[in-house]
Amino acid sequence: MKVLVTGGAGYIGSHVVEMLVEKGYEVVVFDNLSAGHRSAVHKDATLVVGDLLNKGDLEKLFAAHQFEGILHFASHILVGESMEKPFKYFNDNMAAIWNVLEFATANGVKRFILSSTAALFDDPERIPISEDEPLKPGSVYGETKYMAERTLMWMDRIYGLRYCALRYFNACGAHPNGHIGEDHHPESHLIPITLQVALGQRDSLAIYGSDYDTPDGTCVRDYVHVLDLAEAHILALEALGNGPSRVYNLGSGTGYSVKEVVEVARQVTGHAIPTVETERRPGDLPRLIADSTRIKRELGWAPEFDNLHVIIETAWNWHQKHPNGFEE
Structure with a gap:
């Protein structure tokens, strides 16, 4: 086809x-x-x-x-x-x-x-x-x-x-062999920004709001x-x-808070990844988690990379090999 x-x-x-x-x-x-x-x-x-x-x-x-x-x-x-x-x-x-x-x-x-x-x-x-x-x-x-x-x-x-x-x-994540991955300009997604801090390309990660009605006060995402x-x-x-x-x-059906993502990134990279808590961003919701039951039932979709640690490992592999993204 x-x-x-x-x-x-x-x-x-x-x-x-x-x-x-x-x-x-x-x-x-x-x-x-x-x-x-x-x-x-x-x-x-x-x-x-x-x-x-x-x-x-x-x-x-x-x-x-x-x-x-x-x-x-x-x-x-x-x-x-x-x-x-x-x-x-x-x-x-x-x-x-x-x-x-x-x-x-x-x-x-x-x-x-x-x-x-x-x-x-x-x-x-x-x-x-x-x-x-x-x-x-x-x-x-x-x-x-x-x-x-x-x-x-x-x-x-x-x-x-x-x-x-x-x-x-x-x-999120990248191809496990590290030849293609996430390279946005400007970058707006949490995981790659967090890994840029680990690479020394940013001084710290801004956490927008720590007073949400969630277990640790930060936004939860799938x-x-x-x-x-x-x-x-x-x-x-x-x-x-x-x-x-x-x-x-x-989605994965599992929610992780901003602080949880940062902590897993620290474990994967071995870097401290400093954070700075700041004001909420307009429009950010406390929780967004998917129910993907329908596609699993109807099409047999079975996510392979359903572990945040593994997801961030694949992203880190890409960012280490391509710290400046696709250099063309």
């Missing part, structure tokens, strides 16, 4: 591309490299540098390839920035998916996997969070993913495009390894071959 992976040079996308190639898929990566990295793309995948906001680029892409499925990762992803620059997120994130869907439906693509988010769940009524939880995006970024899921519902109804929206909680996410994408892609559209929440 030939598949298109938009944003396939990015963190999650590159890990999915590698697994797709290893499983025998013919993979075309389409990325503008604004946040992705050329050297993150598997050597056996075809990289096409282009922009989803440019319909001319997409016209050339779809003229050259006939895709059976599309996995869509290309997106601006910073929650805080989305509240400061809402039109950047509304314009770019929505135009990107609308453009690719226009060409997908015109060219008979029947399977579509959306990289969605736990940012759909602001102030959830129940923890852990199942797919039945009411959708209440707490940011413009979350709203764009909500709009993307709604758009896909209409594409299914009108064109028969089967889709799966995968709502990640906190993606961390899921990037390769387990990759496996979920492929299971979902295959399930769409003879099944209906669907949505899944993806």
